[in-house]
Amino acid sequence: MKGSSRFFSSLGLLLILNVVIKPVWIFGIDRVIQNAVGTAEYGAYFSLFNFSVVLSFLLDWGYTNFYNRQLAAKEKDFIDRAGNYLYIKFIFALSYIVVVFSAGWLTGIRRWDILFGVLFIQVLQSFFLFFRGMITAHQWFQTDAWLSVLDKTLMIILCGTLLYFPSVFGNMTIGYFLQVQVVCTLFALLVSWFVLVNKGVRFIFQKRIFIQKEIFYQALPFGIIILLMSIHYRLDGFLLERIHENGDLEAGIYASAYRLLDAANMIGVLVAMFLLPYVARQWSKKDDFSNVVLGARHFLILFSIAVGVTAFFLAPWIQKTLYHYDSIVAIQVMRWCLPALIGYSLVQVYGTVLTATGNIVSFCYITLNAVLINIALNFLLIPSLGAVGCCYAALVSQGFCGISVMFYVWKKSAVYIHYRSVIIYIFTAAILSGFLYWSREFSVGPVLQLTGVALITVAALFATGRKEWMQWVGSFRKTELK
Numbered sequence: 001m002k003g004s005s006r007f008f009s010s011l012g013l014l015l016i017l018n019v020v021i022k023p024v025w026i027f028g029i030d031r032v033i034q035n036a037v038g039t040a041e042y043g044a045y046f047s048l049f050n051f052s053v054v055l056s057f058l059l060d061w062g063y064t065n066f067y068n069r070q071l072a073a074k075e076k077d078f079i080d081r082a083g084n085y086l087y088i089k090f091i092f093a094l095s096y097i098v099v100v101f102s103a104g105w106l107t108g109i110r111r112w113d114i115l116f117g118v119l120f121i122q123v124l125q126s127f128f129l130f131f132r133g134m135i136t137a138h139q140w141f142q143t144d145a146w147l148s149v150l151d152k153t154l155m156i157i158l159c160g161t162l163l164y165f166p167s168v169f170g171n172m173t174i175g176y177f178l179q180v181q182v183v184c185t186l187f188a189l190l191v192s193w194f195v196l197v198n199k200g201v202r203f204i205f206q207k208r209i210f211i212q213k214e215i216f217y218q219a220l221p222f223g224i225i226i227l228l229m230s231i232h233y234r235l236d237g238f239l240l241e242r243i244h245e246n247g248d249l250e251a252g253i254y255a256s257a258y259r260l261l262d263a264a265n266m267i268g269v270l271v272a273m274f275l276l277p278y279v280a281r282q283w284s285k286k287d288d289f290s291n292v293v294l295g296a297r298h299f300l301i302l303f304s305i306a307v308g309v310t311a312f313f314l315a316p317w318i319q320k321t322l323y324h325y326d327s328i329v330a331i332q333v334m335r336w337c338l339p340a341l342i343g344y345s346l347v348q349v350y351g352t353v354l355t356a357t358g359n360i361v362s363f364c365y366i367t368l369n370a371v372l373i374n375i376a377l378n379f380l381l382i383p384s385l386g387a388v389g390c391c392y393a394a395l396v397s398q399g400f401c402g403i404s405v406m407f408y409v410w411k412k413s414a415v416y417i418h419y420r421s422v423i424i425y426i427f428t429a430a431i432l433s434g435f436l437y438w439s440r441e442f443s444v445g446p447v448l449q450l451t452g453v454a455l456i457t458v459a460a461l462f463a464t465g466r467k468e469w470m471q472w473v474g475s476f477r478k479t480e481l482k
Contacts, residue, residue: 043252047241061223117178131192151188254387257337268348279356300345311338336391346402370401
């Protein structure tokens with residue numbers, strides 16, 4: 001009980017910080033930058049950014065997740081190998097740079113200025129996540145919660161200065177945008193390294209315990225799953241720009257909706273980052289973790305349903321409010337892009353459980369099937385439907401992947417599905433749809449509609465898993481008393 005209480009209180013802090021900072025970054029900075037530089041120009045950046053993410057598995061090969069899992073289980077050999085893993089990541093970074101530039105040349109990429117910037121950012125981000133993974137593996141959850149918003153906070157300050165004072169600094173460009181990201185990510189990386197050193201972690205290279213061949217084979221499935229998930233999440237944006245006859249513009253439209261999907265999915269990513277070391281530790285001690293997994297699912301699925309239903313009904317208002325122009329295509333993309341978050345959330349919860357409990361190979365097979373479905377549908381739909389086709393492909397493949405991993409975890413780890421909550425999920429989606437439909441008919445304002453959606457979702461959360469959520473609330477009270 002004490003461990004789960006500390007987990008939930010730290011997770012609560014993480015979510016609060018990110019709910020405050022990340023929306024400011026997404027809507028106050030990133031969105032404004034797209035409006036400032038133009039949809040097509042931002043579409044070129046979005047395409048190359050996705051391209052760099054797809055190949056980013058070369059930066060890690062699964063070592064971060066593997067090392068995180070073993071470190072969380074308190075295996076002493078892995079505590080001694082911090083310097084060795086850092087050294088090997090430098091080698092991976094060099095290989096990544098060579099491969100990305102070679103692939104860019106072979107595919108005829110023209111915007112090398114953008115590619116160089118996103119490449120540098122990916123390298124720095126990989127090292128930053130490696131250090132943060134070590135922090136969470138040591139169960140220093142609250143420290144990681146503050147680090148999780150450090151880079152974005154700095155970007156908000158610097159990009160905001162450039163955006164809102166153009167008479168002093170000139171007009172914003174993609175080049176300035178990339179430079180700011182590099183500086184802020186580098187600073188956050190140095191801070192995370194200082195935290196580890198200050199807490200007694202030593203990065204000493206020990207040749208006698210260098211990364212053995214068997215360790216590489218153990219970590220390889222973690223690298224494969226990173227590759228597969230990167231392809232599943234990011235390849236569509238690159239294919240859209242390459243295949244469609246008006247690729248830059250379609251990619252820019254897709255980026256407008258995907259920005260919201262990515263922002264909402266960040267909640268799931270943060271939950272997964274905390275869930276992985278927690279489940280790994282409980283699994284190694286043979287302690288029960290099903291309540292924590294179920295509580296995470298309740299939270300993410302109901303949040304995803306609320307986001308998806310809201311986007312479907314309020315897409316015209318969202319599009320006009322955020323991007324200041326009406327477009328039937330953009331509205332359709334908005335409506336069908338956000339519901340894919342439900343599949344994303346199932347993967348974040350149950351894929352993390354598979355990773356933490358050592359069933360990573362099975363997770364790879366499930367994700368591979370989802371990737372093949374996604375690629376086939378994208379090649380089939382993009383030429384005629386453009387960005388809307390990407391949305392349909394994501395809905396099908398992400399839904400397949402999420403449901404598959406959920407049932408596999410149920411069979412292998414005895415984490416029950418809790419069918420009563422599934423009924424409540426469906427009932428909540430119906431209630432939200434009815435509420436938004438009738439409120440639109442009676443001309444209720446968007447602010448009141450969003451307030452109603454929030455209240456209905458919170459009520460559904462407590463109805464679905466009252467035991468888990470009361471435990472979470474209780475953990476905050478205990479933290480306050482301390």
